[in-house]
Amino acid sequence: xxxxxxxxxxxxxxxxxxxxxxxxxxxxxxxxxxxxxxxxxxxxxxxxxxxxxxxxxxxxxxxxxxxxxxxxxxxxxxxxxxxxxxxxxxxxxxxxxxxxxxxxxxxxxxxxxxxxxxxxxxxxxxxxxxxxxxxxxxxxxxxxxxxxxxxxxxxxxxxxxxxxxxxxxxxxxxxxxxxxxxxxxxxxxxxxxxxxxxxxxxxxxxxxxxxxxxxxxxxxxxxxxxxxxxxxxxxxxxxxxxxxxxxxxxx
Amino acid sequence: xxxxxxxxxxxxxxxxxxxxxxxxxxxxxxxxxxxxxxxxxxxxxxxxxxxxxxxxxxxxxxxxxxxxxxxxxxxxxxxxxxxxxxxxxxxxxxxxxxxxxxxxxxxxxxxxxxxxxxxxxxxxxxxxxxxxxxxxxxxxxxxxxxxxxxxxxxxxxxxxxxxxxxxxxxxxxxxxxxxxxxxxxxxxxxxxxxxxxxxxxxxxxxxxxxxxxxxxxxxxxxxxxxxxxxxxxxxxxxxxxxxxxxxxxxx
DNA sequence: GCCGCGTTTGTAGGATCGTAACAACAGTAT
DNA sequence: ATACTGTTGTTACGATCCTACAAACGCGGC
Numbered sequence: 001x002x003x004x005x006x007x008x009x010x011x012x013x014x015x016x017x018x019x020x021x022x023x024x025x026x027x028x029x030x031x032x033x034x035x036x037x038x039x040x041x042x043x044x045x046x047x048x049x050x051x052x053x054x055x056x057x058x059x060x061x062x063x064x065x066x067x068x069x070x071x072x073x074x075x076x077x078x079x080x081x082x083x084x085x086x087x088x089x090x091x092x093x094x095x096x097x098x099x100x101x102x103x104x105x106x107x108x109x110x111x112x113x114x115x116x117x118x119x120x121x122x123x124x125x126x127x128x129x130x131x132x133x134x135x136x137x138x139x140x141x142x143x144x145x146x147x148x149x150x151x152x153x154x155x156x157x158x159x160x161x162x163x164x165x166x167x168x169x170x171x172x173x174x175x176x177x178x179x180x181x182x183x184x185x186x187x188x189x190x191x192x193x194x195x196x197x198x199x200x201x202x203x204x205x206x207x208x209x210x211x212x213x214x215x216x217x218x219x220x221x222x223x224x225x226x227x228x229x230x231x232x233x234x235x236x237x238x239x240x241x242x243x244x245x246x247x248x249x250x251x
Numbered sequence: 252x253x254x255x256x257x258x259x260x261x262x263x264x265x266x267x268x269x270x271x272x273x274x275x276x277x278x279x280x281x282x283x284x285x286x287x288x289x290x291x292x293x294x295x296x297x298x299x300x301x302x303x304x305x306x307x308x309x310x311x312x313x314x315x316x317x318x319x320x321x322x323x324x325x326x327x328x329x330x331x332x333x334x335x336x337x338x339x340x341x342x343x344x345x346x347x348x349x350x351x352x353x354x355x356x357x358x359x360x361x362x363x364x365x366x367x368x369x370x371x372x373x374x375x376x377x378x379x380x381x382x383x384x385x386x387x388x389x390x391x392x393x394x395x396x397x398x399x400x401x402x403x404x405x406x407x408x409x410x411x412x413x414x415x416x417x418x419x420x421x422x423x424x425x426x427x428x429x430x431x432x433x434x435x436x437x438x439x440x441x442x443x444x445x446x447x448x449x450x451x452x453x454x455x456x457x458x459x460x461x462x463x464x465x466x467x468x469x470x471x472x473x474x475x476x477x478x479x480x481x482x483x484x485x486x487x488x489x490x491x492x493x494x495x496x497x498x499x500x501x502x
Numbered sequence: 503g504c505c506g507c508g509t510t511t512g513t514a515g516g517a518t519c520g521t522a523a524c525a526a527c528a529g530t531a532t
Numbered sequence: 533a534t535a536c537t538g539t540t541g542t543t544a545c546g547a548t549c550c551t552a553c554a555a556a557c558g559c560g561g562c
Contacts, residue, residue, distance in 0.1 A: 004350050004353075005350060007346060007350070008346065008347050008349075008350035008351065010346075011343045011344075011346035011347035011350075012347045014267065014339075014343040014347075015340070015343050015344060015347060016265065016267060018517090018518065018519090019518085019519085020518080020519075022347075025351070026350070026351055026354065029351050029354060029355045029356070030354050030355070030356060031356065032356050033366070035540090036540080036541080037539080037540080044520095045519095045520095046519090046520065046521075046522095047540090047541095048520095048521085048522085048541080048542080048543085049519080049520080051540095051541065051542080052542095058371060059371075061372060061374065061375045064368045064369060064370050064375075064379075065368070065369045066366055066367060066368050066369065067367075067369055068367075069527090069540075069541095070539080070540060070541085071540085071541080072366065074366070074368055076375075076378075078348050078351055078352050078355065080378055080382075081348070081351075082344060082348055083378075084374070084375075084378075085344065086340075086344070087374075088265075089266070089337075089340050092262045092265040092266050093262075093266060093333060093336065093337070095258060095259065095261075095262035096259050096262035096263045096265075096266060096273075097329050097332070097333055098259075099255050099256060099258070099259035099262075099277070100259065100276070100277055100280050100329055100332075101329050102255075103277065103280060103281050104280045104281070104329065105280070105281060105282065105283050115284070115317050115323065115325070116317060116318075116319075117315040117316065117317050117325055118315060118316045118317065118318055119315050120309060120310075121310075121312060123312065123335070123338070124312045124315075124327075124335075127327075127331055127334075127335075128315075131331075269550095269551065269552085270551085270552080271551080271552075286507090287507080287508080288506080288507080296552095296553095297552090297553065297554070297555095298507090298508090299507095299508080299509080299510090299553095299554085299555085300552085300553080300554095302507095302508060302509075303509095320507075320508095320560090320561095321506085321507060321508085322507085322508080
């Protein structure tokens with residue numbers, strides 16, 4: 001079995017199929033259609049198991065059955081299978097989150113606790129970045145060395161906040177990043193203070209008003225890890241510390 | 252625990268979470284944020300298990316961690332969670348079906364085998380109906396007693412085929428169905444021949460050209476079950492038989 | 503010491519995986 | 533006609549893996 005196939009089977013398992021189900025489904029697409037024997041011959045699924053597995057796939061709407069002797073199976077098209085799985089997924093998601101939204105408690109008083117949260121994973125950090133940027137009402141400082149950390153949603157949010165009257169300041173030593181914002185109205189571009197050690201493993205820094213901050217580093221198994229805080233005294237102090245060190249360096 | 256909650260947990264399990272993961276996630280939304288003890292107090296998840304379960308949820312991007320003593324957990328918003336799960340789902344689906352599409356064999360010569368396939372489940376029958384209708388190039392006969400069997404995609408396909416010059420004939424004794432197509436150009440509406448027994452359990456009939464046919468009945472655990480065939484001699488014969496009986500009745 | 507926190511280890515139970523046996527049937531040779 | 537051969541579809545049964553669940557442990561703070 002090829003590595004590609006193993007990867008595909010893994011993916012199907014993530015989607016909720018068993019490995020047998022994945023193998024039978026793939027085999028049927030190789031064959032266009034076939035009997036339990038045909039399938040067993042080109043997979044390591046025992047023939048006696050094919051029948052029940054196929055039945056389960058039929059229930060999921062991934063194949064069709066010809067009642068004949070021998071029984072013949074036919075996969076639905078890739079497009080139809082995708083659409084079927086997608087709609088099942090959406091239906092389950094609706095069921096699941098409907099309840100969560102109902103019991104969700106309203107956050108009272110905008111994050112009054114002294115909390116510093118950790119977020120692991122590039123995508124998660126992207127999301128939280130947008131989140132914090134969106135809450136800014138007066139000023140934003142956004143810094144990064146790497147242009148790829150400026151995703152379209154982040155760029156959009158920065159521009160949108162700038163348009164809303166927020167003073168947006170992008171800090172980067174990299175031309176690629178600087179050019180990205182050259183054309184955006186209301187965004188000022190700065191270089192980082194010379195005294196800052198431009199650590200290879202540094203990621204991004206986000207400051208929103210005087211009480212929202214996110215700081216990320218690259219490294220570890222997750223690629224990027226960030227800490228953030230919003231509305232806490234801790235955040236305010238951290239921000240003051242960071243900005244004070246800049247002030248001093250300037251003088 | 253409420254029935255609603257049980258249902259929500261089931262849904263989360265369908266989405267790939269374990270029941271503990273679902274319970275912790277829901278509990279965290281109830282609490283807005285909390286420690287392992289907080290969570291264990293309002294669920295039947297043992298406190299000692301919360302840590303590993305939360306770690307797994309963090310990997311999935313469904314909660315964030317505050318490294319403190321005690322450790323505090325915070326769920327991501329419902330919107331963010333949905334989006335995260337959705338993108339994971341899409342990514343897995345891409346991985347899975349990319350491979351299937353690559354190994355898929357081209358159907359040689361348009362269904363040359365003498366196959367009659369069985370399709371179970373309302374949605375699957377809808378899909379197959381559209382499929383067969385789309386293949387018609389000269390004439391279509393579409394019949395049903397029930398207006399709900401005329402879904403928007405089916406209605407669209409009928410109209411589209413009619414516009415493409417296909418002679419489309421909708422057969423129904425029900426006014427609700429008949430009115431649905433009164434305004435569609437190129438669609439003629441007929442009543443079923445009087446001699447046809449209008450069985451309560453009959454579903455729909457689709458005839459496309461002289462070689463595509465689908466016939467469904469209602470009943471059984473799946474609600475609706477259909478048989479269909481396309482491009483086969485069997486299909487042609489079946490169609491001729493059905494239409495011959497009509498011709499005779501007219502004379 | 504005492505108590506709560508976080509970690510580790512161990513034990514059932516269930517679902518999937520994998521093998522094997524079985525009756526029913528069709529075709530062939532005797 | 534009978535026996536033999538091979539296939540099909542069904543059923544049963546261990547092996548294996550993962551989750552659910554319980555208990556014990558080391559640790560640090562009061």
